[in-house]
Amino acid sequence: MTRRDAHKTVSRVVAAAARSGRRGLLESEADRVAAAYGIRVAESALARSGKEAVLRAKALGFPVVLKVVSKDILHKSDVGGVKAGVSSAAGVRAAYAEILGNVKRAEPEAVVEGILVQRMAPRGHEFVAGATRDPQFGPAVMFGLGGVYVELFRDVSFRLAPLTKGEALDMMGGTKASRLLAGFRGSPPLDVGAAAETLVAVGRLITDVPEIDSIDINPLFVYPRGTLAVDVRIVLRKDAKST
Amino acid sequence: MNKSDDISSFFSPKGVAIVGASQTPGKIGHEIVRNIKLSGFSGGVFPVNPNAENVLDLKCYGRLSDIRAEVDLAVIAVPAGLVEGVVRDCIEKGVKAAIIITSGFSEVGNKELEERVVSIARRRLRIIGPNTFGVFYAASRLNATFGPGKVLWGKTAFITQSGALGLALMDWTTEEKYGVSSIVSIGNKADVDDADLVEYFSRDPSTSSILIYMEGLRDGRKFFEASRRAVREKPIVVIKAGRSARGARAASSHTGSIAGQDTIFTAAFEQAGIMRAEGMTQAFDWIQALNENPVPKGENVVIVTNGGGLGVLATDKCEGLGLKLAELPNDLKDEIKAITPSFGSVKNPIDLTANADDVLYGKVLDIVLRRRDVDCVIALFCQTANIDPILVAQAMLDARDRDILEKPITAAFVGGHLSQVAYSRMLEKRFAVYPSAERAVDAMYALMARHRQLEKFKGGGELR
Numbered sequence: 001m002t003r004r005d006a007h008k009t010v011s012r013v014v015a016a017a018a019r020s021g022r023r024g025l026l027e028s029e030a031d032r033v034a035a036a037y038g039i040r041v042a043e044s045a046l047a048r049s050g051k052e053a054v055l056r057a058k059a060l061g062f063p064v065v066l067k068v069v070s071k072d073i074l075h076k077s078d079v080g081g082v083k084a085g086v087s088s089a090a091g092v093r094a095a096y097a098e099i100l101g102n103v104k105r106a107e108p109e110a111v112v113e114g115i116l117v118q119r120m121a122p123r124g125h126e127f128v129a130g131a132t133r134d135p136q137f138g139p140a141v142m143f144g145l146g147g148v149y150v151e152l153f154r155d156v157s158f159r160l161a162p163l164t165k166g167e168a169l170d171m172m173g174g175t176k177a178s179r180l181l182a183g184f185r186g187s188p189p190l191d192v193g194a195a196a197e198t199l200v201a202v203g204r205l206i207t208d209v210p211e212i213d214s215i216d217i218n219p220l221f222v223y224p225r226g227t228l229a230v231d232v233r234i235v236l237r238k239d240a241k242s243t
Numbered sequence: 244m245n246k247s248d249d250i251s252s253f254f255s256p257k258g259v260a261i262v263g264a265s266q267t268p269g270k271i272g273h274e275i276v277r278n279i280k281l282s283g284f285s286g287g288v289f290p291v292n293p294n295a296e297n298v299l300d301l302k303c304y305g306r307l308s309d310i311r312a313e314v315d316l317a318v319i320a321v322p323a324g325l326v327e328g329v330v331r332d333c334i335e336k337g338v339k340a341a342i343i344i345t346s347g348f349s350e351v352g353n354k355e356l357e358e359r360v361v362s363i364a365r366r367r368l369r370i371i372g373p374n375t376f377g378v379f380y381a382a383s384r385l386n387a388t389f390g391p392g393k394v395l396w397g398k399t400a401f402i403t404q405s406g407a408l409g410l411a412l413m414d415w416t417t418e419e420k421y422g423v424s425s426i427v428s429i430g431n432k433a434d435v436d437d438a439d440l441v442e443y444f445s446r447d448p449s450t451s452s453i454l455i456y457m458e459g460l461r462d463g464r465k466f467f468e469a470s471r472r473a474v475r476e477k478p479i480v481v482i483k484a485g486r487s488a489r490g491a492r493a494a495s496s497h498t499g500s501i502a503g504q505d506t507i508f509t510a511a512f513e514q515a516g517i518m519r520a521e522g523m524t525q526a527f528d529w530i531q532a533l534n535e536n537p538v539p540k541g542e543n544v545v546i547v548t549n550g551g552g553l554g555v556l557a558t559d560k561c562e563g564l565g566l567k568l569a570e571l572p573n574d575l576k577d578e579i580k581a582i583t584p585s586f587g588s589v590k591n592p593i594d595l596t597a598n599a600d601d602v603l604y605g606k607v608l609d610i611v612l613r614r615r616d617v618d619c620v621i622a623l624f625c626q627t628a629n630i631d632p633i634l635v636a637q638a639m640l641d642a643r644d645r646d647i648l649e650k651p652i653t654a655a656f657v658g659g660h661l662s663q664v665a666y667s668r669m670l671e672k673r674f675a676v677y678p679s680a681e682r683a684v685d686a687m688y689a690l691m692a693r694h695r696q697l698e699k700f701k702g703g704g705e706l707r
Contacts, residue, residue: 134463134507136460136461136462136463136464136507137463137464137467137507137508137511138463138464140507140510140511157510158506158507158509158510159510159514160464160467160507160510160511160514163514167514170514171510171514174513
């Protein structure tokens, strides 16, 4: 996809979300946006029934993760909206029902679009990649140690976007997490180049699409070969246009 | 370049008018005329005040339009209410640059008046200020400030957002023998901002480094872009106040919640290649090292000391800052052993022991400075009972004069009165000397940082 086509695809998704008054993109939308900019995302498909979920899972290949899709739910795992490591058709049907039940109990008012069936990614080291807009400096990209303790450890560094691959490599070197990339305590070295390219892509995305306020990819798995964005979250600006 | 982008009239005007000139010593409008007159500025100087015949023996004009000669710079020191009218007069007279000394604008909440003044001037007159103490530019001998009359010339352009601190430093740079090529009190930055000045000074032949005291920026992106171009020419050191201040931002994302204001400042500075100093001391230490030394051509550092303690402190500091102490090659060890027969082994730091005198310092410095495998030298001296620090200082100065391979040297003198005399003498001779080993190492770190930066540019470090 050319950068121009990518931009078009993203604009369509963004406009649709803005039309329905949503600032946060649905996970499936965020995945599509990220993929358009060349960021490798976990393969997934939306299911609206248990039966459909089984079909999707079979097509993707087991094991899978099931995640609730709802604009009203920000933290999916907090409401029991995520089931990981599901490895059979029966398991998928049961997980589907269980998630819907959990969500109904925790957030009775939430409108559920469906359940996202995602191919379970092989485990990699968890990093975070993101972007934000600074009122004075404009778009900036972040990289660091990922997972649920991002705010606690704050092992991150920033660069203004757009950034070159060289700058991305430089920025990764500014974190302790870079030692994991180099291969820590016997683990093989990770694909630093692919991680840098992901950061460049994140920088391009927020530079090209002024409607985007922030991007969070957490975790971003980095493997000895390649990367995978497992959870992509994109928030639009308050004044994002719907056309 | 767009004509209105040119800010050279602030620094090298043909004629300067002081609007609001005063006959009363101590008044701002008087001090500015005095400073301009005494600094030896060779262009026209025209005091403007309808109620005075002359100021400091200079003919005084009732209005700007009464001046026949060309005036391209106006220094405005009239009450805030009159500034708008004076700016209109400036435009009519064809003045290109105005320094608005007057306060009482956005800094006290009077944003509207400031915006009005700027909009009148737009594209016709560039403005520094309002709320500034003025501009000093050594190469044209122009001291258009109400600060100290005597300012030592040097190689650093100093841009300051704080008036009081800037005035204090103006005096201090002279006292401490640092010197400046220019001082700009940037005031409220209603028009000309840090980015404009960085760009100007990066091309100014009388400036070799840029130092900025900054509290905030209006347009961070513009400063970033200007700086990343300018650092290819000259090093930029910034003291950014307000490290702790964190913009209150809605935490709708991880990235947003971690990206405090200072985090982004730090990242932008790093990315642009700006050196961010912790405070004044470090900033001036770095500037001094950068101004008085060539940039190292490689990473190998050698320390020469007469005290083991100083050597250890310096080694620790090198380690902390990522400076590489060179492994001494055998032939270098042999050379040093030949002149210091009592030594057991020679290592880096090279410890000349407490008996080392000026002759030994001179010889050893010559040896290391002549080596192709040594890139920079940190010379340390702590005062001992029987060695005269002043002679050792002279030995270091002489060694520098013989430093034909152009290696950077920083030095530390630790001790009492005599050491301080030695230190002052070296400062006067523009040697990057410091009162502690740690500071001498930190100063070398600044030079190494510059070396690494230039290597990156050489390696095609691309600009986007």
